[in-house]
Amino acid sequence: xxxxxxxxxxxxVASFILLQTLYFKFTGAEESIYIFSTLGIxxxxxxxxxxxxxxxxxxxxxPKTSRIGALAGCVIMxxxxxxxxxxxxxxxxxxxxxxxxxxxxxxxxxLGLLYFDKNKLFNLLNxx
Numbered sequence: 001x002x003x004x005x006x007x008x009x010x011x012x013v014a015s016f017i018l019l020q021t022l023y024f025k026f027t028g029a030e031e032s033i034y035i036f037s038t039l040g041i042x043x044x045x046x047x048x049x050x051x052x053x054x055x056x057x058x059x060x061x062x063p064k065t066s067r068i069g070a071l072a073g074c075v076i077m078x079x080x081x082x083x084x085x086x087x088x089x090x091x092x093x094x095x096x097x098x099x100x101x102x103x104x105x106x107x108x109x110x111l112g113l114l115y116f117d118k119n120k121l122f123n124l125l126n127x128x
Contacts, residue, residue, distance in 0.1 A: 007116050011060050014073060014109035017102050018057040025050035031093055039083060052076060060113070067120060070113035077107035 024032045025046050036042035036049075056076060059069025080103045084090055090097045 003116055007066075007113060010109040010112045010116075011066060014070075014106050014113070015057040015060050017106045017109075018053045018060075018073070021102070022050050022054055025053075031095070031099075034093060035083075035088060035099075039087060049076070060110075066113055067117050070110040070117075073110035074107060074114065077103050077110065081107065 023029075028043070028046075032046055033042055036046040039045060052072070053076060056069050056073045059065040060073060062069075081100070084092070084100045084103065090100045092099055
């Protein structure tokens, strides 16, 4: 029972963070345009990552697809964090590292979901 509550907390937090950033990506907010222009993938990278994050957030919230969503969320967040490490920096446009912190939290939640369902994930990947 306790594990289920923790899993739902991870699902809700990760999905909330992913969904709340969509507004900025889809409306072309200045900070989003700056980030994806700096990465050299504006506007397609911004819109494409927004679509991917929307799909991942939905997959995470559905218990039967949560593992797939968490795995995809890890891939997306690792890409985002690597972009911060090597191109953008931890602080982007004086945000105090907020975007980076949200990426770390989302990655942690996705990894937590994968940890709780590691046996099912290994079956999914045929690693047993």
